């Protein structure tokens with residue numbers, strides 16, 4: 001059976017990635033099953049950070065590792081918070097603090113100027129020194145709402161407005177979000193590439 005460590009400390013990502021990988025019958029284990037410190041995200045791109053996180057987990061577990069580096073890019077903010085999405089409101093901040101900072105930063109931005117996109121880069125390393133990682137990038141376009149709505153998902157989902165559905169990402173079920181999301185898209189590409197490389 002294909003064994004895989006999920007190189008993330010984010011419980012929301014673990015729920016989504018496990019659901020997406022479930023049909024493939026792999027033995028997927030979150031890195032919290034081990035007790036090593038999280039990787040430092042010192043890269044300047046999603047790709048660099050995803051590779052750093054996957055390599056770190058592969059080194060500590062001896063298993064193939066799949067990492068997800070993701071975030072929100074707001075057009076009116078030249079792509080911020082981008083790779084800093086998790087720490088936008090400071091190093092110890094939570095999702096609520098990040099949302100408040102984002103809404104405050106955009107308080108004078110007109111509704112039609114609030115375009116944004118979620119990005120997810122997945123990096124899969126077969127082992128810590130794998131020179132040919134599989135890298136996949138998914139993108140999901142939407143708008144930033146003026147007030148949070150919905151209880152599902154995590155992170156910026158309550159303010160990520162999907163114009164086609166007239167709701168936020170936090171008003172979708174996990175299954176609905178997977179159909180559309182940056183993470184769902186990246187994971188479907190990953191599964192195809194992994195199967196082609198076996």
Ligand SMILES: O=P(O)(O)OP(=O)(O)OP(=O)(O)OC[C@H]1O[C@@H](n2cnc3c(O)ncnc32)[C@H](O)[C@@H]1O
Pocket residue numbers: 007008009010013038041068069070071072085086095098118153154155156157169181183
């Ligand atoms: O680094 P790991 O351990 O994986 O966990 P993290 O939460 O720090 O993850 P990132 O460094 O990749 O930062 C991504 C942030 O972007 C946001 N984000 C990513 N995907 C999202 C999604 O599907 N819905 C809402 N917010 C998301 C959310 O705030 C995340 O904390």
Ligand SMILES: [Mg+2]
Pocket residue numbers: 041086
């Ligand atoms: Mg992180």
